[in-house]
Amino acid sequence: MKITTKLWIGIVMLIVLSPLGLLLPKHFKAGVAWGEWSSDELYKLIGYVPKGLEKLSSLWRAPIPEYVFGDCKERGLAQLSLAYIVSAGLGIVVVILLVWFIGRMLIKK
Amino acid sequence: MHIPDGYLGPVTCGFFYAIMLPIELAASKMVKKTLKAKQVPILAIGAAFSFVIMMFNLPIPGGSTGHAVGGVLVAILLGPWAACIAITVALVVQALLFGDGGITALGANCFNMAFILPFTGYYIYRIAGYRAETGSVRKIFAAGAAGYIGMNLAALLTGIEFGLQPLLHHTATGQALYCPYGLNITLPTMLGEHLLIFGWVEAIVTALVIKYLLKISPELLEEAHR
Numbered sequence: 001m002k003i004t005t006k007l008w009i010g011i012v013m014l015i016v017l018s019p020l021g022l023l024l025p026k027h028f029k030a031g032v033a034w035g036e037w038s039s040d041e042l043y044k045l046i047g048y049v050p051k052g053l054e055k056l057s058s059l060w061r062a063p064i065p066e067y068v069f070g071d072c073k074e075r076g077l078a079q080l081s082l083a084y085i086v087s088a089g090l091g092i093v094v095v096i097l098l099v100w101f102i103g104r105m106l107i108k109k
Numbered sequence: 110m111h112i113p114d115g116y117l118g119p120v121t122c123g124f125f126y127a128i129m130l131p132i133e134l135a136a137s138k139m140v141k142k143t144l145k146a147k148q149v150p151i152l153a154i155g156a157a158f159s160f161v162i163m164m165f166n167l168p169i170p171g172g173s174t175g176h177a178v179g180g181v182l183v184a185i186l187l188g189p190w191a192a193c194i195a196i197t198v199a200l201v202v203q204a205l206l207f208g209d210g211g212i213t214a215l216g217a218n219c220f221n222m223a224f225i226l227p228f229t230g231y232y233i234y235r236i237a238g239y240r241a242e243t244g245s246v247r248k249i250f251a252a253g254a255a256g257y258i259g260m261n262l263a264a265l266l267t268g269i270e271f272g273l274q275p276l277l278h279h280t281a282t283g284q285a286l287y288c289p290y291g292l293n294i295t296l297p298t299m300l301g302e303h304l305l306i307f308g309w310v311e312a313i314v315t316a317l318v319i320k321y322l323l324k325i326s327p328e329l330l331e332e333a334h335r
Binding site: 065 | 203
């Protein structure tokens with residue numbers, strides 16, 4: 001088997017396992033990464049939302065915030081995990097297309 | 110380590126965009142010189158790996174979470190310039206599509222994770238693994254040390270960027286406008302988390318994968334260092 005094929009299989013395995021990145025923190029009752037709180041979470045921490053932060057934080061609305069789309073958030077861990085896998089797969093397809101595009105531009109002179 | 114929108118003020122955001130632009134241009138020039146058509150799939154695998162490994166959030170029980178970046182591994186495999194491009198692609202997709210890391214903070218996030226982390230890691234690997242035999246313990250150790258130090262340097266910079274905000278921007282009454290925590294909190298937190306936990310995660314990921322690759326495909330690693 002070609003080495004690249006082996007590595008792609010590894011990537012697919014990581015995609016399938018990606019919900020671990022969601023389930024483990026939930027299990028151990030860990031919150032978000034330090035410094036990555038939403039405005040609400042920050043309000044709970046310091047009692048106010050910094051004015052500039054409030055303005056900038058609503059600047060961009062990502063289509064799939066936090067790798068979970070639609071109303072999967074209210075539907076339990078199984079759906080949440082599935083959303084995570086789909087997001088990982090989708091993200092990687094976009095990443096591959098971008099790299100392919102960059103590669104073409106750079107190599108073609 | 111993905112700084113969201115709103116935590117860095119305009120000065121910091123602009124500063125890092127201004128720094129990253131020439132770095133990305135230099136990276137594409139360097140890659141243009143060295144990249145062969147058959148290496149594009151490896152570049153894509155590197156970017157995909159970095160993208161997906163960052164989804165593996167690991168918990169500090171009852172506290173916060175963090176994750177490996179995979180960037181040092183990509184740098185060892187592809188060289189630091191190509192790694193810079195691969196990780197940038199991953200960070201751009203994470204920010205635009207998934208809101209993981211801010212748009213305004215993208216320059217800073219790229220500086221920390223797509224520039225400092227792979228470059229530090231790459232050169233530490235080269236120095237610590239200098240003339241070590243393929244597959245030797247020292248070579249694997251060099252990969253682990255590269256992951257650990259690269260990760261912690263990126264965390265240190267993130268801490269500095271966060272912590273400078275209250276000094277740079279505040280209201281007349283002293284209320285913060287962006288990140289509310291100063292260096293006295295951001296530095297120990299970011300460094301502590303990464304020195305104790307997430308640095309080791311990057312070290313283990315880097316060392317294990319390098320060990321595996323040296324075993325099944327040593328030519329892949331030699332190619333990157335020619």
